Amino acid sequence: MIINHPILGPRDAQEFTYLGDASLINRPDWQADDAAKQFYDYQYLRDNPAGEHRELWFHEQGDRSWLVVTRNTVTHEISKVELASDVARKEGRSK
Amino acid sequence: MHSLQPITALGGTEAQIDVIGDVTISECPDWSLTSISARLGAEKTIATVFKKALGIAFPKPMLSGTKDDITAFWTGPDQCIVEAPYTTHETLAATLATSLKTKASVTEQSDGWVRFDLEGADCFATLERSCAVDVQVMPVGGVTRTILEHLGCFVLRRSDHHFSIYGPRSSAGSLHHALVTAARSVLAQK
Numbered sequence: 135m136i137i138n139h140p141i142l143g144p145r146d147a148q149e150f151t152y153l154g155d156a157s158l159i160n161r162p163d164w165q166a167d168d169a170a171k172q173f174y175d176y177q178y179l180r181d182n183p184a185g186e187h188r189e190l191w192f193h194e195q196g197d198r199s200w201l202v203v204t205r206n207t208v209t210h211e212i213s214k215v216e217l218a219s220d221v222a223r224k225e226g227r228s229k
Numbered sequence: 230m231h232s233l234q235p236i237t238a239l240g241g242t243e244a245q246i247d248v249i250g251d252v253t254i255s256e257c258p259d260w261s262l263t264s265i266s267a268r269l270g271a272e273k274t275i276a277t278v279f280k281k282a283l284g285i286a287f288p289k290p291m292l293s294g295t296k297d298d299i300t301a302f303w304t305g306p307d308q309c310i311v312e313a314p315y316t317t318h319e320t321l322a323a324t325l326a327t328s329l330k331t332k333a334s335v336t337e338q339s340d341g342w343v344r345f346d347l348e349g350a351d352c353f354a355t356l357e358r359s360c361a362v363d364v365q366v367m368p369v370g371g372v373t374r375t376i377l378e379h380l381g382c383f384v385l386r387r388s389d390h391h392f393s394i395y396g397p398r399s400s401a402g403s404l405h406h407a408l409v410t411a412a413r414s415v416l417a418q419k
């Protein structure tokens with residue numbers, strides 16, 4: 135499988151490690167009133183779709199950037215690759 | 230006073246050089262390395278100060294810049310490594326930390342890495358057997374990090390037939406073995 139890195143271009147998947155669902159970058163606020171409930175959801179509840187899935191990949195044997203990869207879990211087709219830092223910035227975090 | 234004998238990454242008192250067919254694999258122990266990582270929000274300031282301090286522009290992705298005997302190569306977003314001769318730049322990390330103030334994380338890395346240079350016409354074939362980098366189309370001054378013998382290594386192209394490999398020093402023996410084996414297989418298949 136080839137991942138088209140936004141900065142480095144096409145790279146072999148063996149250079150990357152997989153973390154999991156992209157929602158893991160949305161860490162809840164620990165000071166919220168329902169923090170326990172939010173962290174329970176964050177930690178344990180995931181969708182497991184047969185189809186398009188947004189997931190986190192780490193370019194460990196490369197530039198060490200975190201990526202949000204949109205991949206079809208049935209065909210392994212990758213439709214979109216973004217830097218996780220850009221995704222977080224778009225959502226108003228990490229400046 | 231102790232009388233200590235410095236040794237190279239491969240354990241010798243002199244750098245090991247292997248000539249195999251049309252490629253020379255040489256251990257290069259005499260280089261100091263300093264990594265620089267711009268802090269969040271200080272990326273632009275660091276690029277300016279970096280250029281002022283070294284006379285080299287902060288490297289663009291997958292590229293390096295050289296002035297005299299100092300080379301800076303890109304390692305990640307807003308990160309690079311500065312390489313300079315050890316004898317003249319032993320205190321490079323401290324000097325750079327002073328000039329970049331607290332706007333960047335500066336780390337002395339000389340003893341974390343081993344450098345092997347591949348020179349000669351067979352350097353392409355040797356590297357093609359060792360890693361997934363398309364070395365033929367890599368520009369001169371290009372740099373990339375990839376896997377070589379299961380080790381995370383930097384591959385730099387210095388000139389047409391000259392590449393440098395930086396790998397983890399603690400695995401210098403394995404990396405050297407991999408390069409020598411690949412070079413021998415290139416020679417054997419001629």
